Structures are given as C-alpha cells and as structure tokens.
Amino acid sequence: MIQTASDMKTYKKKLKESLDDPFLRTTLDNFGSSYKLSRAKAFENLDFDSLRNQIAEGKDASILCLEELFGTFKTNAEKAGAVVHFARDAEEANSVIASIASENRVRNIVKSKSMTAEETFLNTHLEKKGFKVTETDLGEWIIQLRHEGPSHMVMPAIHLSRRDVAALFSKMTGKEQNPDDISGMVEVARKQLRNEFLEADMGISGANFAIAETGTIGICTNEGNARLTTTLPRVHVVLAGIDKLVPDLGSALRILKVLPKNATGQAITSYVTWITGAAECGDSFDSKKILHIVFLDNGRLAMSKDPVFSEALRCIRCGACANVCPIYRLVGGHKYGHVYIGAVGLILTYFYHGRENARAIVRNCLNCQSCKAVCPAGIDLPNLIKKVYRTVLNDEHRRPVKNVLLSTVLKNRKLFHFLLRQAYLVQQPLTRGGPFIRHLPLFFEREHGFRSLPAIVRRPFRDQWEQWRPHVESPKHRVALFGGCVMDFVYPEQGKALLELLARHNVAVDYPLEQTCCGLPALMSVEETAAKEAAIQNMDALNSEKYDYILTLCASCGSHLKENYPKMFGGESDLRFRVRKFAEKVIDFSSFTVNVLKISPDVFGKSGKKIAYHSPCHLCRGLHVTDEPRKLLCFAGLEYIPSKDEDVCCGFGGSYSVEFPEISAEILRRKLDNVEKTDAEVLVTDCPGCVMQLRGGMDKRGSKIQVRHIAEVIAEEIIK
Amino acid sequence: MQKDVLLNTMKENAESVQSVVSHIKNMEEAFCYVSDLTRRQGGSTVTAPGLNIDERIALQEICGKQGIRFLSAPLRNHLREIHTSLTFADWGIAETGTLVLDSTSEDLRIATMLAESHVAILPAIRIQPDAASLESGLTALQKIFPRYMAFITGPSRTADIERILTIGVHGPRELHILIMEENES
Numbered sequence: 001m002i003q004t005a006s007d008m009k010t011y012k013k014k015l016k017e018s019l020d021d022p023f024l025r026t027t028l029d030n031f032g033s034s035y036k037l038s039r040a041k042a043f044e045n046l047d048f049d050s051l052r053n054q055i056a057e058g059k060d061a062s063i064l065c066l067e068e069l070f071g072t073f074k075t076n077a078e079k080a081g082a083v084v085h086f087a088r089d090a091e092e093a094n095s096v097i098a099s100i101a102s103e104n105r106v107r108n109i110v111k112s113k114s115m116t117a118e119e120t121f122l123n124t125h126l127e128k129k130g131f132k133v134t135e136t137d138l139g140e141w142i143i144q145l146r147h148e149g150p151s152h153m154v155m156p157a158i159h160l161s162r163r164d165v166a167a168l169f170s171k172m173t174g175k176e177q178n179p180d181d182i183s184g185m186v187e188v189a190r191k192q193l194r195n196e197f198l199e200a201d202m203g204i205s206g207a208n209f210a211i212a213e214t215g216t217i218g219i220c221t222n223e224g225n226a227r228l229t230t231t232l233p234r235v236h237v238v239l240a241g242i243d244k245l246v247p248d249l250g251s252a253l254r255i256l257k258v259l260p261k262n263a264t265g266q267a268i269t270s271y272v273t274w275i276t277g278a279a280e281c282g283d284s285f286d287s288k289k290i291l292h293i294v295f296l297d298n299g300r301l302a303m304s305k306d307p308v309f310s311e312a313l314r315c316i317r318c319g320a321c322a323n324v325c326p327i328y329r330l331v332g333g334h335k336y337g338h339v340y341i342g343a344v345g346l347i348l349t350y351f352y353h354g355r356e357n358a359r360a361i362v363r364n365c366l367n368c369q370s371c372k373a374v375c376p377a378g379i380d381l382p383n384l385i386k387k388v389y390r391t392v393l394n395d396e397h398r399r400p401v402k403n404v405l406l407s408t409v410l411k412n413r414k415l416f417h418f419l420l421r422q423a424y425l426v427q428q429p430l431t432r433g434g435p436f437i438r439h440l441p442l443f444f445e446r447e448h449g450f451r452s453l454p455a456i457v458r459r460p461f462r463d464q465w466e467q468w469r470p471h472v473e474s475p476k477h478r479v480a481l482f483g484g485c486v487m488d489f490v491y492p493e494q495g496k497a498l499l500e501l502l503a504r505h506n507v508a509v510d511y512p513l514e515q516t517c518c519g520l521p522a523l524m525s526v527e528e529t530a531a532k533e534a535a536i537q538n539m540d541a542l543n544s545e546k547y548d549y550i551l552t553l554c555a556s557c558g559s560h561l562k563e564n565y566p567k568m569f570g571g572e573s574d575l576r577f578r579v580r581k582f583a584e585k586v587i588d589f590s591s592f593t594v595n596v597l598k599i600s601p602d603v604f605g606k607s608g609k610k611i612a613y614h615s616p617c618h619l620c621r622g623l624h625v626t627d628e629p630r631k632l633l634c635f636a637g638l639e640y641i642p643s644k645d646e647d648v649c650c651g652f653g654g655s656y657s658v659e660f661p662e663i664s665a666e667i668l669r670r671k672l673d674n675v676e677k678t679d680a681e682v683l684v685t686d687c688p689g690c691v692m693q694l695r696g697g698m699d700k701r702g703s704k705i706q707v708r709h710i711a712e713v714i715a716e717e718i719i720k
Numbered sequence: 721m722q723k724d725v726l727l728n729t730m731k732e733n734a735e736s737v738q739s740v741v742s743h744i745k746n747m748e749e750a751f752c753y754v755s756d757l758t759r760r761q762g763g764s765t766v767t768a769p770g771l772n773i774d775e776r777i778a779l780q781e782i783c784g785k786q787g788i789r790f791l792s793a794p795l796r797n798h799l800r801e802i803h804t805s806l807t808f809a810d811w812g813i814a815e816t817g818t819l820v821l822d823s824t825s826e827d828l829r830i831a832t833m834l835a836e837s838h839v840a841i842l843p844a845i846r847i848q849p850d851a852a853s854l855e856s857g858l859t860a861l862q863k864i865f866p867r868y869m870a871f872i873t874g875p876s877r878t879a880d881i882e883r884i885l886t887i888g889v890h891g892p893r894e895l896h897i898l899i900m901e902e903n904e905s
Contacts, residue, residue: 031883080865138889139880155880162882186878186886193890198799214862224833224876224891231829232799249859253851267733268816268873271891274858277866280826282796288866 002149004338004349004357011335011360012660018331019662023161025330029670031158032329033645038265039320039374048376051258056378058251059314062243063304069212069245070295077215080277082291084215086242090120093296097122097204097237098129100292104235106131106202110193112219112226113137114206115153115317116239116296118339119352122204133204134196136225138189145172151333152341153319154263159332193225203229207240208259208317209252210295216276217293218252220260220269227273234284236275238293242300243313255316258376263318299351308387309351314377315344321371321381326649326667327364337361343371343381350388355395362389364660366653366667367524369621383567390526402655406522407530413516413537417462420489424456431455436699448658450665451696454490461492465511468496470503477507477596480547482538482561482586484554485517486688494553494688497715498589504718505597509551514541518557521654523564535565535579544582549596553589553711555687556654559622562586588619589686589711590628599635604717606637611713612680612705613640614671614694615647616687629686629710636717644674650685652693668697675705686710723844726814727899730847733817737874738887740896744841750898751779754806754839757896759786761837763803767791769827770808779806795830805831809840809897811854812847818873819897820854824866832872838892840872843900 005011018024062069074084087093101109109131111117123133123144135144139157143150145168150156157165166179169188177185205226209218217238219226230236246252260266281289304310322328322342337345338357346365350358362385371381393399409416430437436452461483479502487495495511502509519534538561542550552558562583569575593599611633620626626647633640651657651667671694675683683694683705695707731741744750758766766783767790768776780790791798807828811820819840823829832838848854851871861867876891887893 027882080867136890137880138878142880155883157880158883160881165881182881182884183886185881186889190889194800197890211862214859215865216862216867222877222879223889225889227829227833227870228890231826231833249862250852250855253855256851264879267737268818268871270737270872270874270877272871272873274862274867274869274871276862276868279824279866279868282794282826 001147002338005360006356008360008363015331015335015660016662018335019666024159024332027158027161028329028332032323035265035323039262042261042265042267051254052376052378054254055258055316055376056314058246058254059377062246062251063310063313066242066245066301066304069247070242072212073210073215073245075215076213077277077293080215081288082215082277082293085292085294087294087296087298089298090296093120093239093294093298094122094125096294097239098126098131100235100237101126101129101131101202104202104290106235108196108200109133109202109204110196110200110229110233111135111140111204112206112221112229113140113156114204114239115150115340116206116241117204118150119298120239120296122239134193134200136193136196136229137221137223138186141189141193142168149334149339150341152322153317155319159334197228197232200233202235202237203233204237204239205229207238207244209246209255210240210244210293211247211249211252212245213248214276216249216274218256219273219275220256220271221273222266222270224271227271230273230275232283234281235290236292238291240293240295242295242297243304245295259316259318262320262374262376303351309347309384311379312344312347312351312384314379315348316377318376320374320376324370324374326368326370326651327366327663330663330666336364343385344379347381347384347388350391355392358388359392362392364663366617366649366651366656368617368649368653370617370649373621386524386526390528393526403525403527406525407527410517410519410522410527410530411533413514416517420456420460420485424458427455436696438699447661447665450661450700451668451693452699453696454692456489457492459492461488461495462511462513464492464496465513468499469511470499470509472503472506472508475506475508477548478546479507479509479549479551479592480542481509481511482515482518482542482550482552482554482557483511484552484557484688486692487553491688491691491709494709494711497709497712498553501593501711501715501718505599507597510547512541516541518560520556520560520564523560523568524654528568532568535568539565539578539582542582544585547585549587549592550582550585551587551589551592553686553688553709555588555616555619555622556689558586558588559618563622588623588625590632591623591625593714594628594632594635599632601635601637603719604636605719607717609638609682610678610680611638611640612643612675612678612683613646614650614675614683614685614690616685616690617649619686620647632710632714633684636714638713638717641678641680643678643680645671650690650693652689654689657693668693672697672701672703676703680705682713683707684710684713726847726849727844729814730812730817731899733814734874734897735817737817738895739817739874740894742896742898744898744900745902746900747775748778748782750806750839750841750900751782753896753898754779754804755783755786755788757837757839758783758788758804761803763788763836765789765791765798765801766804766806767795767798767802767831767835768806769793769795769825769831771806793827795827799830799834802831802835804837804839805835806839806841807832809842810846811857812842813851813854813871814847815850816873818851818871821870821872822861823868823870829868829870832870833891835892837894837896838875839896839898841898841900
C-alpha cells in the first residue's frame, strides 16, 4: 500500500530514511550516470530538439480534441470487434473491468505493466472481488509480491537489490536462490509466470498509443509479456488514459522513435505490438478474442482545458525526468512522487491522487531544470511544479509567513536593501570580521551546518559604484550591469573585477541604482505578484533602449530575466513587446566576453593554473550556454580539467537549501567529491549563488581548493 | 538508401540487440538452418505456420532425419512443446534492426511468443530504411481488421533486477534472422 506524507515533518522523516539507504543511493547514482551516456548514444545523429517539437505540437493538437478522438476511436475499434468504454474516474474504471471479468466467468487474470492500472489501484479492487491477479512484467511482479508500488515508471523495482529479489524468490519457491545468479532468478520468473499465462482467462494491458484512425492499440515491452497477455487468455482488457489517444499511426511512430531512447537509451523496445480489433483466439467459443478497451478520464479532460496544466498531458511516460533529477537520484521514487514519480509525478499526483498526497512532495524541487531539458514532449516541468504548489496554497487558503515577508520585502527595494544592511550589523558577532559565518546561532537546526554561510559586506557594490565606475571615451558597446543581490551585497569584488575587464575593452558600463532583486526567489515561493512587481521595477531601472546589452554575472538572475520575464507577462499585450525587447538584451558574462568582445587569447598570460568548472543549472539549461565558459578558460591560458557531473546542480536552489538542508548537503557533497578527485587548484563557476554554496562547502571541509567566479579568474589572467 | 547500405544497417542494428543474422539463398537452406539449430540446442520440435504444403513436407523431411518432430496447427495444442519456430517476416526496418510480422493468425503469434528460438526469414527486398516508410502500408493493413501486427527487435529481454541485461524472460531466448537475397515474394 502506498503511503505518501501529507505534511512536511513526516515527509522529511521519510526522506531521511532514504538518505540513510546506501544501496539505493549507489544504484540510483550509477543509473543516473550510465543513463546519460546511453541516452546520448541513442540520440547520436538525431536532432532531439526537432523531434521534441514534433511530439509537443502533435500532443498539443490531440489534447485539444480528446473527446473527438475518443469518438473516432470508438467507432473504428467497435467496427473491428472491440467494446470501448469511457470511465470518469478510477472507481468507475475498476468496476467496469470487474464487471467484464464477472460476465465472462473469469477467475485468473494476468497483467502486463500499466501505469494507469497503478493509478486506479486496479489490482486491489479486483482482488477484493475475488479474482486472482498476477503481474507479469518481472519488475511489477517483484513489487506485487512485496506489496509495494513502483519506484520508477519504466523500472518499477529499481530500488531493490539482487539480495532483496533472491530473498523474495527463496521464500516464494521454498528453494534457496543465489543472489548473484541473476539469469537463474529470471528463469524462476519465466517458469512460474509461464504457468500463470497458460491458466489465465483474462489479460489486462495498458497502452502506449491509442490510434483513432484505425481503432488500434500500441504497446511497447521488452520482455514480451504484453504479447502473451494479449494472446493467450480469451478476454483482453485494455486500460488507458484518455491522453493516450493520437489521430494516426504517424503520430504514434513519431513518439515511438523517441520513447525508448529517452527512457533507457534503447533504439526501440524488443516488442511493439499493434492490436486492431478482436483477433483470432482458439480459446474463445466463437474463436474470437473478447476485447474491451477502457479509457480513463480521472481529471484528464478538465486538465486538457486548463491553459496552464494541459501541458502536463503531453507526457509520454518515459520516466526520464526522474532519471536526471538530482533529488530522485538521492531518495528514489517512493519518496519522490505518489503513484507517478519524478518531476511529472509531482504534478500529476495533485490531479490524479489529490492535494493530500501532493502537498509535501510538490515542494521538493530545486528548479535545476534537468527534467525540462530532457523531457521529450517539451513540458516545462519545474514551472508546472511551482504552479501546483501555488494551487495547493490557494485551495487551502494558506499563505506561509515566509511568503508574506518575502513578498512584502521584495516589493519594496528600499526596505529590502535596508534589511540587508541591518543584517551586516547583526551578523558581526558570528563572523568576527571574517568572510564566513561558520557557526550558526542556536535557533538554526543542526542539519543547516553543512556549509559556512558568507558574510554580508559592509559596503555593497552599489555604495562603491561611484568610486569604481570606469570612464570610457568613445565606447564600442554600452552595457547596463544587472548585479543581483548576491554580487551586490556579498561578493562586490566579482563586480569590480568585471568593471576592470570591461574598461580595458572599451565598454561603457552603467549600474542603475534603482535595480532590485530579479524576483526569482519570489517566483520560487510562488509569490507571482511580487515577482512581477520586481520585474517591472527592474525593467524601469534598466531602460533597455539605452543599452546594447544587459550584462549579468549571475546565471540565475540572467535566466530569470531572459526566460521567465517574457513568460510572466506573455498574456499582457501592453507589456509583451517591452519585455521581449528587454529579454533580448540580457547576456551572461562568458557569452559577452567570447561572442561580443571576441576577447583574444593574446591579452592573457599563460599561468596554466589547474581549473575545475561547475556549470550552473541556469547557465547551461536556463540560458543554454555551455561552450563559452570552457572556451574562455582555455583562452585565458588556464588548464581546464573536466570533472564528473559538471552540469549537475550544486544543491543550492535558493531557499531550497534552507527548506531541505539534508538533501542540499548531500548533493553538494557529491559535487565537491567529484571536484576533489581532479587535481584542480580552483573551482570556477559563473553564478554567485553557486559560489556561495560551493565555497561554503569547501570551507566547511577545510579544502585547499578555492571557489571563484569566472569573471574574477579571467580578469586576473589579463597581462597588466 | 542503396541496397547494400540498407542491408548492412539492418544487419548491424539487429546484431547490436543480440539477433543472429545470416544470409540464405533458398528455402532449403532455411530448413537446414532450423533443423541444425534445434539439434544443437537439444530441442526436439519445430513449427512453421505460414509454409505451403510442399514447403512443409520438405521441412518435415529434413527435420525428420535429425529426429526432430514437426508440430502442426492448431498450436494451442502444443503450448508447452515448441522449441523452434520458423516464420516469414513481412518487412524489416533497418534503422532499428526490427522485423515486422503480421501476426493476425493466432498460430503465428503462439509460434513467435512461446518458442525457445525464433527463426525468421526476411526477403532482402522487404527491408525499409525506417518505420516512417511503413506508415501507409501498415495503416492500409490495419484498416482491414482484425489485425495484430508485431515489431520484433531482438530476443525477449529484461533489466528489472539491478538493471542487468538478461535475455529471454518471457519470449524466445534467441532470434535468428535469415536474409533471403533473391526471393521476390
């Protein structure tokens, strides 16, 4: 029985259990790394972006007319001898299926894997009615025997070790099974399940596709169990979400081209089965299969009409959003979803299994964008996760104190900056004048102590601007600097390094003092109004008409300005044009230096310092900048040493690291371990937020490796 | 795509998923292949739905010499007995090394699902570059119902225990593809 925490306290306790499970962590981490390689190989020579666009467009078109597609499917499938049902919710689907079983005097049922049946808890219902139900997908069978739910949409038993399976099979067969003989254990399943197939009177399958034009069902499997399930028993029932409807075979083939590659890195699954109507069946009295197809709504049709959430119905259930999620890689699917797991699971849970089950899990997102980057249907998963959180708060008429404070403060720049200056004074006893807060005051809990926190500086960048401001005669480019709170109030030296570099390259720079927080923290806390107000203040302060570029040292601010601003105001015609103009001018440091300044390697010395690089989420996935920083390091005569998982999040995620400190700490630990395995002297990155997390972690472990912003490192290498 | 490029792509991709690919010139070679394979694996039965009567007699004769029994339709009577099945593939898909079999006949389904080894004859001229090239052909077939089509790519496999690839969980443990160069049908 699946139990998902409905409050944060219980949820955190459950997360702790997973964090303490060494097998789970190793196995999921190995999977995460090998998946990346096999997926890349599967998409070699293919244009993923264009395939993704095709799927997204196709799905969007289908989502608009699901009822119509259902009508066409029903007509065509029934002509071919099937009976097609529509079930409004899980209960109705389960009872329709139980009635079909009763009417046909069924006793034994075999099932091939269906997430939709997991969604409706179909097995539980059928067993209550006295039917014997056997799962035949090996992973599903294993978890059925253990009375668990799947921990992954494609690999349901990935959380179990060979020892777990051997113990289970030993108990079941009454014969000791050798955990290291995996083929032997698979053989046990083959024999046992072959009997079940031969004795079953009814087979239940899911469907990957339901093709309206011909009334055809498409099913992908590797084991071949779906073929046996749909062939041997005299009755076949298909249970599919109504979102599986596509107009024609071409649409299904376009999805099929991507689904297995994105799921497991396979070019195609071993078997793809296309069933049109009631085929020959020797076990049935009229030699024809009794075929029923049940389409489940369960909230999908309402979702299809929602301007925001309909996007989630594009999901083709490949499971990739879990595979790449740094949190899933730590805690596993049972703690990262309800029935549906991974990023899309956090979203679907609210719609299919209710607020109680979604309330806590939906907060567990770093917004690192990995899922979005890998989604074959182009779903903006991190964005929808935040929108679900907003919906939960609205439903419950709740507004956490943190949200009220954050929104009040962020809307008022003077108050916000006043508070930051006060914080400088308050922290004095903790920093003892140094750059770190190493020991947190007692009102913080122990798990927050995994990193040293940086001190807020006495004189922020903005206070020194007039003094530092360079004067450039007849400039080549005019840029406005968007500082971001961390550069301004914590690391002004990063900005100073930038100013020197810009002046040498004949760039006039301005730092409009009316600029405020970019607003990302507000959006992440689902305070959209405050986020919009901050955006408008910034657009007023940095009048894009006056500048060639809006330059920022912060990847998070940069991607928020460039991507989220247009998204937030997309529906507002009076602002849309202005926001687009503004967003077009936003550029990150490395892209500006390499692509605009076209900086020459000749201006640099050849220090050959060994550098490791951390690729910030919002740079590599938010702004899609990957080559420029690495090029820049090489131009500057530094020795760039690649390390493992450079593009995996550092675990900061703004307030995430405060809300889920134990997960943040573990993600950071892995990152720093990977860096320490190289012999780099300096770890370089392009986001002050990442610098804060990485430097705090390095300081805490007493490492000799320095952590620095790329602008500082590059400026230093220029021959003076 | 040129014919030999298509053939090589088909072969390479099929072999990358543990299919065994060979070339044959005529049916007799296929029959000998099936008979030898069955004997080598210690099996004692073959079945071959889809053969015409003359072909069936020829196969029976070759197998008979090696003490291998031919199982006749309906195969529901032999669900636990099938060792090797011989079938014709309707198409090949080079891009993924896939066989396409119109499996509307129940005997064909049983033969390809419950056999320990599945041997499929694929006429070289039936190899298509990708699944998209089959779109209209398949749709036309599906409009004549009922229809049960199968894409088969390599033998049955699972990775459900610690993600370790294991071959032969529910379907055939081996898939052999015999590419027939000349036959036009």
